[in-house]
Amino acid sequence: MAKRRSVHLLPEVITEILLRLPVKYVLRYRCVCKSWLSLISHPNFATLHFHLAASPTHNLLSIGNDCFPETLSIDFDASLNGDSAYVPPILDFMDHQQHPQIGGSCRGFVFLHSDKGFYLWNPSTGVHKQIPRSPI
Amino acid sequence: MTIGVKLNILNRNILRFLYGFAYEPSTDDYLVVVGSYKCYNDYDRVSSLINLEIFSLRANKWKQVEVGFHLPYMVINTNRPSNKVGLFLNGAIHWVVHNHETNIVVIIALALKETTISEIALPNDFCVTYSIQYDLLVLDGLISAWTVDMDTVEIWVMQEYAVHSSWIKTLVFSIRPDPDFFLVYFTNCGDIVGTDGHDELVKFNYTKASC
Numbered sequence: 001m002a003k004r005r006s007v008h009l010l011p012e013v014i015t016e017i018l019l020r021l022p023v024k025y026v027l028r029y030r031c032v033c034k035s036w037l038s039l040i041s042h043p044n045f046a047t048l049h050f051h052l053a054a055s056p057t058h059n060l061l062s063i064g065n066d067c068f069p070e071t072l073s074i075d076f077d078a079s080l081n082g083d084s085a086y087v088p089p090i091l092d093f094m095d096h097q098q099h100p101q102i103g104g105s106c107r108g109f110v111f112l113h114s115d116k117g118f119y120l121w122n123p124s125t126g127v128h129k130q131i132p133r134s135p136i
Numbered sequence: 137m138t139i140g141v142k143l144n145i146l147n148r149n150i151l152r153f154l155y156g157f158a159y160e161p162s163t164d165d166y167l168v169v170v171g172s173y174k175c176y177n178d179y180d181r182v183s184s185l186i187n188l189e190i191f192s193l194r195a196n197k198w199k200q201v202e203v204g205f206h207l208p209y210m211v212i213n214t215n216r217p218s219n220k221v222g223l224f225l226n227g228a229i230h231w232v233v234h235n236h237e238t239n240i241v242v243i244i245a246l247a248l249k250e251t252t253i254s255e256i257a258l259p260n261d262f263c264v265t266y267s268i269q270y271d272l273l274v275l276d277g278l279i280s281a282w283t284v285d286m287d288t289v290e291i292w293v294m295q296e297y298a299v300h301s302s303w304i305k306t307l308v309f310s311i312r313p314d315p316d317f318f319l320v321y322f323t324n325c326g327d328i329v330g331t332d333g334h335d336e337l338v339k340f341n342y343t344k345a346s347c
Contacts, residue, residue, distance in 0.1 A: 060320060060329070060337075074337070103168070104157025104221055104229075111157035111168050118168060120193065131168060134189050134198040 015039060019052050023108075023124050050107065061110060061123060063091065063100055073123065089123030149174040149183055152211065156222035156229035160248050166193040167248055169222065169229055173210060182210045182236055188246070188253075201246070203253045209233035209244060212264055222246075223272040225279060226297055230256070230272055232264070232281070243272065243281075245298070259292050259303035275306075275322045284317045291319075291328075309340070 009017075018026055018040065026049065030037045039045060062072045071091050091112075094100045098114035105111065112119045118131040154171035168191040174184040186209050188201035211220045212234050222229035228245040235242055235255070241264045243256040258281055264270050269284040279294045281303075287310045296302035311317055316333025323329060328340045 058321065058323075101219070102221065103155030103170075103219075104224065106157050106159050106166065106224055109157075109166065111155070113153075113155060113170075118170075118191075120166065120168070131191055131193075132196070132198070134170070134191070 011035070011039075015045075019045070019049050022057070023049070027124060061089070061102065061105070063102060063112075071123070090126060091121070092126070093119070093128050149176065153219040154186070154211065154222060154231050154233075155219060156224065156231075156246065158224040158227075158229055158248055160227070162249055163192075163194065165195075167191065168193075169246060169248075171207075171231075175210060182208075185209075190248075190251070201251055201253075203251070207244075207253065208235055208237040210236055212241065212266060223274065223279070225274055225277075230279065232258070232270060232272060234264075243279075254298070256294075256298050257300045259300075259305070261305070262292060262303075269316075269318050271319065273319060273322060280306075280322070282319050284319070287311050289317065289319070289328075311338075311340075 014036075018029065018036070021029075026040055030040050057075055060072075060074045062074075064072070071089050073089055091100065094112070094114060094116075098116045100112045100114040100119075103111040103113045103118075108122060108124060110121045110123055112121055117133060119128050120131060121128040151172055152175055154169075156167075156169035156171075158167050158169070159165070160167055169188065170191075171186045171188045173182060173186045175182045186207035188203075188207065189198050190201055191198050209231075210233060211231070220231050220233075222231045224230075227249055228247045230243050230245050233242065233244055234240075241258060241262070243258060245254050245256055246252075247254070256279075262281060263283065263285070267285070270282065273280045273282060275291070275293055279297070281292045281294075283290050289307070289309050289311060290305065291307040292303050293306045294303050317330050317338065318333070319328060319330045320337075321329045323339075326341055330338050332338045
């Protein structure tokens with residue numbers, strides 16, 4: 001039986017490698033181990049990753065309102081073939097009765113407006129924040 | 137005894153919205169912009185001026201935009217979208233609107249750092265009516281205005297920001313059979329991507345280069 005050789009990389013090297021990977025892989029690698037999860041979840045990591053991204057991607061995000069807010073995301077700069085539509089982001093904090101619509105997007109965040117209020121949403125991580133209603 | 141209540145449904149006011157979302161690097165802040173105005177429910181008569189409000193994510197607060205003059209603008213309503221989403225570029229959010237005082241279709245730009253509003257003229261031949269689809273997109277980092285009239289797509293680019301004479305008609309082409317084409321994006325590879333009105337995406341290549 002061949003002897004398995006384990007490779008030890010310094011944490012700094014691992015960070016540098018992860019920073020250079022596309023966002024969808026980075027998010028998947030949160031499941032590798034606890035240290036990677038805490039590394040990737042750190043707010044500084046997201047900021048550094050955004051600034052280092054060698055080629056920012058441009059995605060089309062579509063929200064259907066037929067029976068539930070079904071989302072679809074396509075990487076524009078890939079060939080626009082069916083396989084470039086990757087796992088759609090899940091919009092689980094709204095239901096179809098709220099009629100969510102996109103009011104703009106910027107640096108990976110999406111502004112959603114609906115019958116029940118305004119939300120900022122990161123489709124990559126699924127994190128969202130409700131915005132208070134305007135008192136004016 | 138019956139009490140008759142007369143409902144004046146035809147003259148009911150409907151709120152219409154302009155939306156925008158932007159990042160302001162000088163304050164490292166994300167801003168949500170909501171413009172609202174009232175119109176009668178036939179959609180082409182406005183009954184109020186635009187009220188603009190900005191939400192700062194950092195301050196977690198809404199603020200009314202005071203620009204020192206009133207904003208007599210409305211969206212010319214086409215089939216979709218019913219509310220207008222602004223284009224964020226050069227630190228400003230841009231919407232194509234109809235100035236109902238001067239009766240001219242213009243771009244209004246809300247500069248976020250200065251909180252000022254200015255009008256940017258569209259090309260002289262840029263025609264927008266109720267039957268024409270139109271909007272703004274970014275093409276090679278510049279503001280581009282497009283229209284789809286029946287089967288003809290026209291694309292204009294403003295070579296120098298806010299300089300009227302720099303508008304150039306860069307592309308005119310026909311699509312047959314004429315779908316309900318609505319442009320969404322210009323890719324880095326020279327593709328024009330749009331929706332065809334039947335839940336399908338369509339792309340056209342306007343350069344010979346391919347990726």
